[in-house]
Amino acid sequence: MEDGALPMLIAPPALSTAPLEVPHRLLMGPGPSNVPARVLAAAGLPLLGHMHPQYLKIMDECQAWLRYAFQTTNELTLAVSGSGHAAMEAGIANLVEAGDPVLVAENGLWGERVSDIADRYGAEVKTTKVAGGEVFTLGQIEEELRRHRPKLLFLCHGDSSTGALQPLVGMGELCHKYGCLLFVDCITTIGGVPVFIDKWGIDVAYTGAQKVLNVPPGASPITFSPRAVQRIASRHSKVGSFYLDMTLVGRYWGVGGPRIYHHTGLISNVYVLREGLALLAEEGLEAAWARHRQSVDTLHAGLERMGLQLFVKEKAHRLPTVSTVCVPAGVKWDAVSKFIMEKYSMEIAGGLGPTAGKVWRIGLMGANANPANVTLVLAAMEDALRHVGFLRRSAL
Ligand SMILES: Cc1ncc(COP(=O)(O)O)c(C=O)c1O
Incomplete structure (x- = not known):
């Protein structure tokens, strides 16, 4: 029998061959970030x-x-x-x-x-x-x-x-x-x-x-x-x-x-x-550094207003591009990120390594570090924290 006449061992997978489509997400975790x-x-x-x-x-x-x-x-x-x-x-x-x-x-x-x-x-x-x-x-x-x-x-x-x-x-x-x-x-x-x-x-x-x-x-x-x-x-x-x-x-x-x-x-x-x-x-490095600084200062102030605490206690040692936010006792970190992903199509990550299960990680990286995104993240966090019962309507 000629090689070409042999039956194929592996059939094409039963997958759609239509052009690939992916959802749009606002990537506010520790990376990757959104691409301009x-x-x-x-x-x-x-x-x-x-x-x-x-x-x-x-x-x-x-x-x-x-x-x-x-x-x-x-x-x-x-x-x-x-x-x-x-x-x-x-x-x-x-x-x-x-x-x-x-x-x-x-x-x-x-x-x-x-x-x-x-x-x-x-x-x-x-x-x-x-x-x-x-x-x-x-x-x-x-x-x-x-x-x-x-x-x-x-x-x-x-x-x-x-x-x-x-x-x-x-x-x-x-x-x-x-x-x-x-x-x-x-x-x-x-x-x-x-x-x-x-x-x-x-x-x-x-x-x-x-x-x-x-x-x-x-x-x-x-x-x-x-x-x-x-x-x-x-x-x-x-x-x-x-x-x-x-x-x-x-x-x-x-x-x-x-x-x-x-x-x-x-x-x-x-x-x-x-x-x-x-x-x-x-943009210039100095302007980019200043933009990250301003964005993260606003983010941290907003998170603290909600009663959340930052994982890095010393202010000068907080990384402007990735913020770690302590998960309050009694709150499930993944219930919050899941709610934000489903309602806002926005990624907020959980902890990693020494912070696994203890923090959320919020990224403000490159073009993502802007006032509109900070406002959106804060609104999404507030909504999610109400949803899981950490914040009550009158809390803020
Ligand atoms: C500080 C730091 N180092 C190294 C890495 C590893 O990079 P990659 O996942 O691109 O291999 C990461 C990724 O998140 C990181 O944040």
Whole structure:
């Protein structure tokens, strides 16, 4: 019997083949955030070849805008193919060799993730922890650096699982005093909160597309200081991941030698990233930071007027882009988010990691951080809290 005459082993699934439709949602959780029309439209532009000069020019533009967003002159600044975890893993894969002591300052879920990844790459992982919602002081970090003498320190700038904003001023200088590099997760902060990579002496930092940049996930920005590049160049062993080898990926982005093909670039993801970064540059970082500040101040005041409490007690340590709001005793967090999703088509997330079951997480990220959305979230929360019996009609 000819191959073509064999019966098919797998029949086509009994699914509708009509064009895909998805509901519109206001994404007011910790990410992804809503994507502005201009960015969304770029996803529909025709593909270019991943080595075509016109596409390479778009990559160059992304790099220039990324240097602005990160406030850095670092040459090795690019977008890794993959979501934020890919950038997180790229940092570890390139900076860590088996047996290297790595210190992870865990103040929420993301430190735990980095510890796990560093362990997989053979690092001697040491951790230091603070309770969820708290941050590390320079004094605490110095003590740990003195004790463990790590080659790399990880800090999460904006921990979306706890809503805490880790102060970074002075951390780079401290690390360098002890011969250590500073590696920072800026996924929820770039574009929404001041970040100065060069001024603060940060050696490696990464961010995500789908948070403040309002871009579909897929290409994740990362930057390496000359010190970090030097560390990579002096490795004794090959980087344990071919896909995330920054020396090779850097060459595709035109850094460190003539361009080479490494893997097929995420063409459409780079288009949308370009648009998200262009919109940020158009508004200006200072204006974007101020808009996030104003939005979150109004949000917090409104939530407190309803009798709710914020999970992060110290005002200065509250992350403007993701707020964690304590679930009052006797209230089911998921009944509230479900009500808001069903009635308002709006996402408000529950807790994650150390805050699971304890908080709601409300995101104000990028274009979503505006007075109309704040008013809507507050109205939806108030309605939901009445619905579950926490607020009575006369309460406000
Ligand atoms: C602070 C932080 N780091 C890392 C990540 C992981 O990013 P991704 O889910 O894009 O892989 C997230 C995602 O929510 C995050 O908020």
